[in-house]
Amino acid sequence: MQDTPKFPLFILVRPQMGENIGAAARAMLNFGLDRLRLVNPRDGWPNPKAVAMASGAAGQVLDHAGVFADTGAAIADCDFVFATTARGRELTKPIYTPEAAMTEARTRIARGEKVAVLFGPERTGLENDDIVRANAIITVPVNPAFFSLNLAQAVLLTGYEFARQTMDVAPIDPGLAGGETASALEVEKLGDHYEERLQEVGFFFPEGKAPMMKRNLRNMWTRFGLTRADVQTLHGVLRKLTRVPR
């Protein structure tokens, strides 16, 4: 017996092309989801084309995939099952966006439930007989005039949505890569440096406007979100410029 995973199982129902099974495994693993089940894959199992497409860590997802004869057997141990479908409107089922569905999944998984998501065959999608076994439907709200999500893309969006919600909240003030932010003192000293040199060359003219000009300049430095490296660069620029004989 495996532990109940902390994320949804993904179940590919009657997938056709091995390549698409491999691509689905890759799509899942991008978001750390590695529990895959297959219902009656058209070309049998194992499938060398699936393995070739998956490669590396995604190949291990395939190695551990459970294979089942029908949808009922694949979901037998699951507590809550979503069916992904663009249609299915003729059946009475709650319809979730991927966002609402993964919120529901998170809540149920936190409670210790095993949650699964069914994905249908490439051409036709899930049949009504599959959908009636599910507790709810997931429909990606796409452009009504143009729908074109392949199997791996449907898997990708669902996995992304689960990961997005379980990540730490996205920073409102996004982080900076590759540089440590300069301290307020460092920025102030940079402002001092520029102000002194510009004063020397008579930049702040006419005198009545000098306070406003200085304030604007100070404001600019703080607005830039300077890193320490930026501050060093700007000191260097100023030193170089003021060494040029006039």
Add this chain to the structure above:
Amino acid sequence: MQDTPKFPLFILVRPQMGENIGAAARAMLNFGLDRLRLVNPRDGWPNPKAVAMASGAAGQVLDHAGVFADTGAAIADCDFVFATTARGRELTKPIYTPEAAMTEARTRIARGEKVAVLFGPERTGLENDDIVRANAIITVPVNPAFFSLNLAQAVLLTGYEFARQTMDVAPIDPGLAGGETASALEVEKLGDHYEERLQEVGFFFPEGKAPMMKRNLRNMWTRFGLTRADVQTLHGVLRKLTRVPR
């Protein structure tokens, strides 16, 4: 001159395979995004493989795609530019999740700004020379041990994220497809019907437990979220069952 679009422009920088350009156009159009620009596509332009892959409405996205010699020219009229990259850590730029980036994009677009997102070539991704031209970086927070997003998938996730945020808020109480919810009165009458017939057959026994048994049964009907069709079905079931001679 085209109007400023209400969504970000997507710019494919030096894309290699025509099929991937077509797949990117399809991915975008799923979410109603139809402004595409191309920087120096490897195999020239127009590209019949791109057209074959796109087909239909996505073909029109390609027909209207602007083609530019370099990244600078492609973004010249844009007010804010994101660069999608998994690397780029050596450059000092704000890094956004797709979620934070599309929130920023929405805010800027609402202000009337033109926002663009750069996507790099399939193999290598954007070069530093492209990234320095952008105002910020988008990095999809994937499994650190496994990263495998192709060009169309990166386009798809970014488009999805923009659409997700601009859609009406996902319903907390998800909608039902294919059925009108039964009124409280209809559910009550169904409860009456079952209670009467069960009373007749001596179901509520022993008498001391009858009130609790009846309450549990009533509670069950209201918990089910019955549709009108369900109520009709359940009346029919009961009628049929009670017609059987015992």
